[in-house]
Amino acid sequence: MTGELSPIDKAKFVAAKRASDFVEDGMRVGLGTGSTAAWLVRCLGERVRDNGLKIRGVPTSTRTAELAREVGIEVISLDEARWLDLTIDGADEFDADLALIKGGGGALLQEKIVATASDQMIVIADAAKEVEHLGAFPLPIEVIPFGWQTTQALVEETLVSMDVMGRQATLRMNGEAPFVTDEGNHILDLHLGRIGNARQLAMVMNQIPGVVENGLFIDICDKVVIGFGDGRVETRDINEGTVSEDRLDFVETDNLFSDI
Known part of the structure; x- marks a missing residue:
């Protein structure tokens, strides 16, 4: 009630x-x-x-x-x-x-x-x-399971040139196993702190092999x-x-x- x-x-x-x-x-x-x-x-x-x-x-x-x-x-x-x-x-x-x-x-x-x-x-x-600025909430990106650690490394490397405060990416877990989406993929949560250019970040993230989609809705x-x-x-x-x-x-x- x-x-x-x-x-x-x-x-x-x-x-x-x-x-x-x-x-x-x-x-x-x-x-x-x-x-x-x-x-x-x-x-x-x-x-x-x-x-x-x-x-x-x-x-x-x-x-x-x-x-x-x-x-x-x-x-x-x-x-x-x-x-x-x-x-x-x-x-x-x-x-x-x-x-x-x-x-x-x-x-x-x-x-x-x-x-x-x-x-x-x-x-x-x-x-x-x-x-006021997006990014305090970790930005999720959906990645395919194959080579996800390589994808994570590429994401973190790419973030170096982006207008963000942090660059850590962590694999989302469900207990002791990786979280699995309805499409059978994994989620990487990007701890960015603050996103200066959300439009640019959304486009760049989706160009990385292994990334299916990102959680920025522009x-x-x-x-x-x-x-x-x-x-x-x-x-x-x-x-x-x-x-x-x-x-x-x-x-x-x-x-x-x-x-x-």
Whole structure:
């Protein structure tokens, strides 16, 4: 129940709830991965159940696909959808230009493919995700398992000429074994501290053999919906140059959120 949530979870919930209002009947919707995106899936599931909303969702991970089916959303593949009306996803960091770091949940490859196959991308986040400069959150890059240590060395060598503060790359682990993405790849987390030129870094990283994709999302996000622990929600539209604010009230009631 929403009244039992921590302030950070309330912020995530109100951002997701507000963003769900942008979803209309008949839409093909990209469904993101992560804790904030999970709130969105549940909000949409509630509308499907209670209001008869008819949408088709394209999930960006097996975790999201399982949750979407659980709450009653019709799940299809991106190949079946071909193109999407809207993708809503979370972010690990975003700046004033709505450039993002994503991939903390390990689904950056599918997330970027789905987001770029959409008419519009909306990011939902709590206020703590906004930064002046990207890079405090480690930048994930997805690499193929073959020769990953060589790829890591090439990445660290390349970072010497980039406008970043740090150059350490670490293999993401899942317990004592390397983390494995839905595509069977590994994740290298780049501890950069601060990224001076995100656009340049994104292009250069993707030129390194073994790198599949990086977690910098540049010129992809159209809107960001920012939630606050007191129920306030701020929506920024980078294309329209507008900022709007409203507030969502919390109601103690049994619903799709009662098991969170």
